[in-house]
Amino acid sequence: MSYGRFAYVYDRLMADVPYDEWVRYVRRELERIGLHQPKILDVACGTGQVTVRLAKEGYEVTGIDLSDDMLMVAQERARQEGLSIPLFQQNMAELELGEQFDCVGIFCDSLNYLRSPEEVKRTFSSVYRHLKPGGLFVFDIHSLYKIDFIFAEETFAYTGEEVSYIWECFRGEDEHSVEHELTFFVQDDTGRYERFDECHQQRTFPIGTYEKWLRDAGFDHVSVTADFSENPPANTSQRLFFSSIKNG
Numbered sequence: 001m002s003y004g005r006f007a008y009v010y011d012r013l014m015a016d017v018p019y020d021e022w023v024r025y026v027r028r029e030l031e032r033i034g035l036h037q038p039k040i041l042d043v044a045c046g047t048g049q050v051t052v053r054l055a056k057e058g059y060e061v062t063g064i065d066l067s068d069d070m071l072m073v074a075q076e077r078a079r080q081e082g083l084s085i086p087l088f089q090q091n092m093a094e095l096e097l098g099e100q101f102d103c104v105g106i107f108c109d110s111l112n113y114l115r116s117p118e119e120v121k122r123t124f125s126s127v128y129r130h131l132k133p134g135g136l137f138v139f140d141i142h143s144l145y146k147i148d149f150i151f152a153e154e155t156f157a158y159t160g161e162e163v164s165y166i167w168e169c170f171r172g173e174d175e176h177s178v179e180h181e182l183t184f185f186v187q188d189d190t191g192r193y194e195r196f197d198e199c200h201q202q203r204t205f206p207i208g209t210y211e212k213w214l215r216d217a218g219f220d221h222v223s224v225t226a227d228f229s230e231n232p233p234a235n236t237s238q239r240l241f242f243s244s245i246k247n248g
Contacts, residue, residue, distance in 0.1 A: 019049045021228045022107050022140075023057060028230075029138055029243050030103060038102030041130060043092045043123075044110030048074025048085070055083050062097070064090040093119050095126040104131055106139035109239070112147075112202040115174060117213075120205070124217035133248040137219060138241065143226075144176050146238040147204050151178045162187045177203035207233065210242060219244035 030038060038059060042051045045063030047070055055061045055078070063085060065071050071087050078085045088097065092106065093114065104127045114120050127137050142151075156167040164185045172179050180200040185193040211222050222244040226237035233240055 017049070017108070018228070019053060022050050022105075023053045025140075025228060025241060026054065026103070026105060026138060027057065029136060033134075033136060033245065035102050035136060038136075041097070041101040041104045043095075043104060043106045043127070044108075044113075045074055045087070046070045046108065046110070048077045048087075050105075050107050051085060052077050052081055052083060055085055056081065062086045062088070062101070064088045064092070064095070064097070066091055093122040093126060095130050097130060100130055100132045101135065102132055103136040103138070105137075109140060109142050109202070111139050112142050112204050113200070115177065115201060115203045117205070117209075120210075121213050121217065124213055124219070128217050128219065128246055131246040133246055135246045137214075137244050137246065140239055140241045141210070142202065142204050143233065143237050143240050144204060144206060145236055147176050147178050147202065150238065151180075151202075164193075172201060172203065174203050176205065177201065207240065214242070214244050218247050220247050221245040 026040075030036075040054055040059050040061045042054065042061055042063045045051045045065050048063060051061055051063040051074060063071075063074060064087070065074070066089065068089055071089060074085075075087055090096070092110075106123075111120065111123070114123060131137060151169040152171045154169050156169075158165050166183045168181045170179045170181065171177070178201070180202070182198045182200070184196050184198070186196070187193050207224055211224070214222050222242065224233060225231060225241045226233040227239050228241075
C-alpha cells in the first residue's frame with residue numbers, strides 16, 4: 001500500500017495528532033530499560049513527524065517507509081530543521097539495512113496496514129535481526145474495539161479552506177479489519193478544488209496473538225499499555241502500545 005497523493009496533504013489533515021506523545025512514550029521506555037543515546041530505527045516513518053522529533057531529542061535516527069512520496073516529505077521536513085537523517089524505501093517485512101539498532105519503533109498504527117499474520121510475523125523477525133541483543137522494540141496498534149466499534153460502518157468528514165475530505169469506513173473481508181475510503185478535495189493555485197480518492201485497509205489482532213508472535217520471534221519482557229498511559233488495556237482502550245526486548 002502506498003499513500004500516493006495523500007502524502008502531500010497528510011500533514012495538514014493530521015495537525016492535531018499528538019506526535020509528541022509517541023516521543024514521550026519512547027523516551028519513557030528507553031529510560032525504563034536503561035538505554036541512553038540509542039540508535040533508533042523508525043519503521044514506516046511516513047512524513048517524518050516522529051522521526052524528526054526523535055532526532056531533535058538528540059537520538060541518532062534512521063527512517064524507512066514503503067512510500068517514496070512520504071519519504072520526500074520527510075526529507076524536506078528534516079532539511080528545514082537542519083537535520084541529516086538517513087531515509088530508505090523499504091518494506092517493513094523485508095528489512096535489509098546491514099546494521100543493528102538499539103531501538104526499533106513502528107508508530108502511528110502503521111503495523112495495522114499489514115493484513116496477514118504472515119506479514120506481521122515476518123516483520124517481527126525482520127525487526128529482531130536489526131536489533132542489538134537487549135534492544136528495545138516498541139509499536140502501537142488499533143485495538144479490536146477501535147476497529148470493530150469506532151471505525152467500522154462509520155463516516156467522518158472535515159471541511160477546511162484548502163483541504164476537505166469525506167472518510168467512509170467499511171468492515172473488511174478479514175476478521176477485525178476495516179477499509180477506509182477517502183475522497184479529498186484540495187484547492188490548487190487557481191482556487192479550484194481538485195478531487196482525488198484513496199483506499200486504505202487496516203487489520204488488527206488480539207493482544208495475546210501479538211504477544212505470542214513476539215515471543216516466537218525471540219522477544220521477551222513483553223508489556224502492553226493503552227492510550228499513551230502506563231495503564232494496562234481496558235475493554236474500550238483504542239490504541240495499544242507494545243514494548244519488548246530482544247533476547248540474548
